[in-house]
Amino acid sequence: MVLTLVPIVFYFSLWNIFYYPLFYTKYYIPTLFSVVVFIPFLMFVINRIFFKNSIVEILSAVIGIIFTILIFMLLAAYLSKLVYFTIEAFPYILIILIIIAIIVFIRREAFDKRTKLILAGVISFVIICAFVFGVFNFQPVFYDTKAAVYMVEDEYQICWSTSTTTAGYIEIAGEQYYDSYAGALNCSTLHKVTIPKEILDTNKNYKIVSYGVSHNRAYYPIRTSTISKDYTFRPINYDDGIQIYNISDNHLYRTGPQRAASYFGDKLDLLIANGDHVNDVSEDWQIKNMYRLVGNITNGSVPVILSRGNHEAAGSQLVELPQWYASRDNTFYYTVRVGDIAFIVLDMGNLEKDARKTQKYVGDFNHYREEEAEWLRGIYESGVMNDPSIKYRIAVCHVAFPLNIKKYGGEAARKMMEYLELMNIDFMMAGHSHATVVFEPHSTYSLDGKEKDTNEADFPVILGSIRNDENMRYETLFGYQFTGTAIEIKDGDIELMFTNSLGEIKEYHKF
Ligand SMILES: [Fe+2]
Structure with missing residues (x-):
């Protein structure tokens, strides 16, 4: 009962x-x-x-x-732990099942000779597979995600992932660009190679070459098969204005955001992946999930601005994240120039004070945000944003910190907001709150009908993503519904539309 x-x-x-x-x-x-x-x-x-x-x-x-x-x-x-329980737990479930099978096999006297023989065969096969695929790491080599081309300052950072440990390079016009660190090839399932922007913009093609390195042992590495894949690259096309799509907060779900981000079809010039694409950074598969999302939308052909969400600021593999993510000098704040648009990409890290329980002992985000504010001051004082060729200035940050400075980053965030104001930012593209809302400067709005958020900045702040096709405040339970933000900049106008996974425009704004 x-x-x-x-x-x-x-x-x-x-x-x-x-x-x-x-x-x-x-x-x-x-x-x-x-x-x-x-x-x-x-x-x-x-x-x-x-x-x-x-x-x-x-x-x-x-x-x-x-x-x-x-x-x-x-x-x-x-x-948002469903994938974790189903995929991540799989090896442990398998081990438990094997142990149960062995115990049953040993203990059951009732089995006849033929059954025992079949069971012995199955268990031996599993053990052999465990040695070949696990201990000796002899695994088929294939690309398990498409490539993602991130824009950072004046370079492209091309990321890709392979089914097993590989080393590799990118080839453009006969020139090879290796994924290496101080002379050592990166033997990994995750890869990143940096290419000067003008080289890819001019050649418009790149080829990824990878070969399996099943054992990277000192003096005796073992190499397996080689694979390659050709990509065509479509640099930003300015003829019909610029079409940008912004997604964030998909938390591992891909179907909805992939559909929503197809709004511009082949006209898409730039994807903004604005953070919280995973729940934490602890395993390779989480990063692969993010590459898969971005790769499926762009086919490795359209450039991407990637900003870090607070969920990409937690987890045991965080120190390696700059190797796998769009990054500049081991940080996730940088600028990007696209025609007459200047993007300033910011990162609030894990949001919380380092003393908070979830970050205690492993976080140094207070210093990180202070250094970031200093970097932004440098950008402001250098006057680069006053370049007459810049017509639009857009801040990209996962966390809409001007909506709650005290909660989101404190004094460092206030400084950043003030520098952005001094640089005459047109708007900030953000996420985090799982809603699609345009916060006009100094406006107040309640997302949940209780607590009110006030935009302290003198520029609009846009919350741009939610897992829902119809309701723009509350999320659905799964990931097949999604509303993101389509941005079209042409003829001096910035048009902004919240569009859902069915391609419908839910809200329209013009700046
Ligand atoms: Fe977030």
């Missing part, structure tokens, strides 16, 4: 968490689930009173367990 009651208790104790994401996925889901969740318990009670069938009793318990697992999966989806 307890097993049939667990899903009811579990579901209703999470009601406050579930209600809105379920409601905005489909309005009838919370009610439907509230009824369905009683099925195993009702089965149990009705069977006990009328039928007393032991199979039905076992079935009700099994359904109770299945419902509990499904509710757990819903919770994982809501916490």
